[in-house]
Amino acid sequence: MITDEVPEAVPESDVLRYTAFATDPGGGNPAGVVLDATGLSAKRMLAVAAGLGYSETAFLVPGGPGEAAGSYTVRYFSPLAEVPFCGHATVASAVALADRVGPGRFVFATRAGEVPVEVDKGADGVLRATLTSVEPHVEEVGDVDVTEALGLLGWSAGELDAALPPRIAYAGARHLVLAVADRDRLARLDYDFDGLAAYMTARELVTLQLVWRAAEHVFHVRNPFPVGGVVEDPATGAAAAAFGAYLREQGAVTAPATLTLHQGEDLGRPGVLTVELREGDRRVRVSGAAVPIE
Incomplete structure (x- = not known):
């Protein structure tokens, strides 16, 4: 002990x-x-x-x-x-x-x-x-806050996916969801570490959930985590749960649905997260394997 x-x-x-x-x-x-x-x-x-x-x-x-x-x-x-x-x-x-x-x-x-x-x-x-997540919720996020986040990421508003608007999603921790329209934009992640850490701390955000939609139920995601002293989280179950709640609330998917999230590929640590949305239950289920590191 x-x-x-x-x-x-x-x-x-x-x-x-x-x-x-x-x-x-x-x-x-x-x-x-x-x-x-x-x-x-x-x-x-x-x-x-x-x-x-x-x-x-x-x-x-x-x-x-x-x-x-x-x-x-x-x-x-x-x-x-x-x-x-x-x-x-x-x-x-x-x-x-x-x-x-x-x-x-x-x-x-x-x-x-x-x-x-x-x-x-x-x-x-x-x-x-x-x-199985705690009860999730999704919040609006103001244009000024979105503009500031984009500036810290080095992104422009024109690179976002209009079908998946910015929101703050929660399923145990708070995450700002930003969706891009192009996979290459997601791959070229380079941001202001100290600036984004301050931005997130002020808004009680744990990570940013940066996403690109590859197919109806398939997404690629990345999660900056400067508030934890880490440039990027390679696979983020809390954010995956929050993102599932976000997609349902936005009408981007209809429950029952099973989503596949690919994360860590751009870091050389590929991982797969499975997100399940059930009809009549707002809670989100996130599944994945785990193995010891020798």
Whole structure:
């Protein structure tokens, strides 16, 4: 167990390393996982996350909603700050638990709310987790805010996809959704790191969800994450859930629907996120594989 009593001696075996939304350790989004963080302060959690350097590390304490078996209280830290919810670290944590106790259902009590996670083993032997988001919502975003964000990205309004207007979407964390009309524009991402970090902090945004629509239910996405001290998140489950809610609210897809999001290709860490929208249920389900990083 990690404690503050030995601040410089964090046992290496206590910090697991998994990549989420990929079956290859070289793909997807790496996450740190501490399966029993009992007694660990927020200060030490942040120090562990900063030392690891991944976009997020999840810290689990056994016992959560109703103290039932399979329940955990979970906190997520980037190298710079705590975030209310992280999808890829949730998937990584659930698969890490399933590696030890077998597939099944877990319930994570997060700062954003209660998040159930189901883990199944496919015919290929790979464990895949499906998280169910908290209640999502979508907000309008003003023209001035959009113009400022575009300037920080080096984009122009004429490069946006008019069919997918800018919005702020939430499914556990806040994300500004900006859709471009051209795949090449998405590939050429180069932005003002400090300026965008300040912009996002002022609006309580966790990432920007930058998207290009390849087909009716297929999207390529990228997620700048300067507020976490990371240039770009390679695969972002929280943003995927928020984006699913956004698409439904905009009438861009009709539930029931299954969406495929490709992320990380431009970083050399390809990952695939599956987003499910069910009829009569506003919550969004996000699925993906996770494997240990050797």
